[in-house]
Amino acid sequence: MSVFSAFGAGVDALLRAAVEGTSGFAPVERFDVGARRAKVAAVAPGSPELVRELIRAVNEACDDAGLARSARADCHLFLAVHGEPHGGADAFAAGIAAACGFAGARAYTSACVAASTAVADAAALIAHGRVQRVVVGAGYLVDADQYALFDAGRALALDGRVRPFSSGRSGLLLGDAVGALVLEAAGGAGATGGAEPLARIAGWGRSGDAYHVCKPRPDGHGLARAINDALHRGGVEPAGLGYINAHGSGTKQSDVAESAALRVSLGEAAAEIPVSSTKSIHGQALEAGALLELILTIAALRAGRLPLNAGYLGPDADCPLALVLEPAAARLDYALTLNVAFGGANTALLVGAP
Incomplete structure (x- = not known):
């Protein structure tokens, strides 16, 4: 797996920030925010280009997995991207895919569950x-248009921090x-150069x-169904x-609904399982957020x-919830990462030790 975030390129830098509680939020300099209510985002320094960073990330993940370019000719790329890039999402x-040597591609643009839907499909x-x-x-990559839309909708935090599940x-x-992220059948790592598997996708819902x-459904029953399906598919009890890496957007309604979903799906265990939202570190990355959070959950x-x-x-x-508020080590056999999107779409991915 490979990742690029406000902390630069690499999983280690992102994980270090997450376990130490180091926020990536800083004043936006990529574009003019002088007329905006909010002035902050978790953006990487410099002027990164989406196409270049995507090609780098895909090639790096494939190289780490031992997936040679010659072996990509019968493999497809599932790509989650925001909105309608120049020429359309499918063409993008x-x-x-062509630049990285894949047989073809499928585009996902379904808001904050785009990447997790791609993982579940794969x-x-x-x-x-x-x-x-x-x-x-x-x-x-944070852009002026989306920033303006969220700011106009009064969805952005004015105090410069995301505070999931907090008063x-x-x-x-x-x-x-x-x-x-390279996903393959169990035992397939040997066919891609002998790379050791990082984790198992044990279930999805x-x-x-x-x-x-x-607005999210207040009682959380929709997200609860996704959680239950993921656990059932993986044969794992709460x-x-x-x-649990929660969606935890930091908005008043969404966090309450997600807390309700966890209580509905997990019962009494919901009060004991450690929960955090890594959006408090790296922000909301729209269509790409679910993959970033899955990669970070695997790393954790x-x-x-x-x-x-x-x-x-x-x-x-x-x-x-049993929020993770202090640095902590734990043996993790299974972890859950959750995402929800406008329109009421919910996903749950269950990852396990390899």
Whole structure:
């Protein structure tokens, strides 16, 4: 796997920030925010280019997996990208795939669950023996247009921090994310140069609320169905979870609904399982966010370190979760990463030790 974020290129820098609670939020200099209410985002320094970073991330992930260019000719790239890039999402994905030597591509643009939907689709295809491997990529770099839309909608936090599940939280903040992950059938690593597997996609679940165009279903039942499906597919009981990387956008309604979903799906275990939202570190990366968070969850599982729920000010009675507020080590056999999107789309990915 490979990642690029506000902390630069590399998984290690991102994981270090997450387990130490180091925020990537800083004043935006990439474009003019003088007329905006909010002035902050988690952006990488310099002037990164999306195409270049995507090609680099995909090639790096493939190289680390031992997937030679000659072996990519029968492999597809599933790419989550924001909106309609120049020429359209399908053409954009096809261009990245061609540059990296893949047989073809599939584009995903379904908001904050785009990348997790791509991972679930890839896992299902592999599990049913239809393909040997799929490379999933995703990319979003904070841009002026989306920043203006979220700012005009009063969704951005004005205090410069994302504070998931905390009292006094006031909204989300955008962040850069580009990443790639090689998924393949169990035992397939030997065919790609003998690389050791990093983790297992043990289960996945998806659901739709059909509740509101942007508000989450307050009782959390839609997301709860996705969580239950992921656990059922993986044969894991709630007590077997060692960590949950929650969607945790830092907005008032979304965090309460997600807390309700965890209580519905996990029962009494919801009060004991460590929970954090890494958006408090790297921000909301829209279509690319779910892949960044999956990569970070895998890195945390491998390191046995829990990412902090940064920005916390105090408890919210409507979010009674076991939040990770201090640096902590833990043995993680299974971890769950959750994402939700406007329109009521929900995803849950269950990852396990290899």
